[in-house]
Amino acid sequence: MLFHSLDRPARQIQPGVAHLPNWLNASTQAALVTEAREIARSVAGTELAMKRPWVRGGQMSAYILSLGQHWHGRGYVQSLGGQRVPPIPESLVTLARRAVREAAGVATELVPWAGDFDPDVALINYYPPGSAMGMHVDAHEESSAPIVSFSLGDEALFRIGSDEAPRGPWSDLTLLSGDVVVFGGPARRAYHGVVAVREGTGPEFTGLSEGRINITVRQM
Numbered sequence: 001m002l003f004h005s006l007d008r009p010a011r012q013i014q015p016g017v018a019h020l021p022n023w024l025n026a027s028t029q030a031a032l033v034t035e036a037r038e039i040a041r042s043v044a045g046t047e048l049a050m051k052r053p054w055v056r057g058g059q060m061s062a063y064i065l066s067l068g069q070h071w072h073g074r075g076y077v078q079s080l081g082g083q084r085v086p087p088i089p090e091s092l093v094t095l096a097r098r099a100v101r102e103a104a105g106v107a108t109e110l111v112p113w114a115g116d117f118d119p120d121v122a123l124i125n126y127y128p129p130g131s132a133m134g135m136h137v138d139a140h141e142e143s144s145a146p147i148v149s150f151s152l153g154d155e156a157l158f159r160i161g162s163d164e165a166p167r168g169p170w171s172d173l174t175l176l177s178g179d180v181v182v183f184g185g186p187a188r189r190a191y192h193g194v195v196a197v198r199e200g201t202g203p204e205f206t207g208l209s210e211g212r213i214n215i216t217v218r219q220m
C-alpha cells in the first residue's frame with residue numbers, strides 16, 4: 001500500500017520488459033480473485049487441483065493452478081487423469097492482449113506482438129505468506145511470444161535479469177496489486193523470480209485475505 005500514493009509511471013525496466021503499475025482497476029482485481037477461487041474450487045480434490053509442484057527435487061512454496069494446459073514442472077499436458085484442464089476465461093485473454101499492446105508502448109521490443117498475441121495457457125500462482133519463487137526461465141513454451149504477468153494481493157519483490165546470467169545482474173521491482181509486467185523479445189528467456197512477498201500489504205478490495213496471486217498468460 002505504501003507505494004500507491006507515489007507516482008509510478010509505466011516504464012521499460014530493461015529491453016523487452018515493461019512494467020505497467022496499477023493497470024488493473026479495483027473491480028477487475030476483485031473479479032480475477034473471485035474467478036481464480038471458483039476455478040480452484042471446481043477442480044479441488046482432482047488431479048488438477050491447485051498444488052505445490054516439485055521442480056528438480058524441490059517442492060515449490062507457491063501453489064499452482066493451470067488453465068488451458070496443465071504445467072507439471074517439466075512441461076505441459078492437455079489433460080490429466082482423463083480430465084480436461086479448465087479453459088482460460090475469454091476475459092483474461094482480452095486483458096492480456098490489451099496489456100501486450102500497452103506494454104509495447106513503453107518497451108518497443110514488444111511491438112511485434114502488440115496485435116498478435118494468442119495465449120493458450122494461464123498459470124495461477126498462489127503465494128501464501130512467507131513463500132517465494134526461485135530464479136528460473138519460463139522455458140516450456142515453444143513460442144517466443146511474451147509472458148503477461150498480473151499481480152494481486154500482497155506486494156512482491158520481483159527480480160529479472162538476462163538469459164545468460166542466472167546470478168545477475170538484476171533489475172528488482174516491487175509489484176503491487178493491480179500491476180502488470182510483460183516480458184518478451186530479448187527478455188523472453190531471462191531468469192526471473194520472486195524474492196519475497198510482503199505479508200499483510202495487499203489492499204482489502206481484492207477479497208484476498210492473505211498472500212498474493214500472480215497470473216501469467218502464455219502462448220505455446
Ligand SMILES: O=C(O)CCC(=O)C(=O)O
Nearest residue numbers: 125138149158194214216
Ligand atoms: O509471481 C510472479 O510475479 C512471477 C511468476 C513466474 O515467474 C512464473 O509463474 O513463472
Ligand SMILES: [Fe+2]
Nearest residue numbers: 136137138192
Ligand atoms: Fe516465470
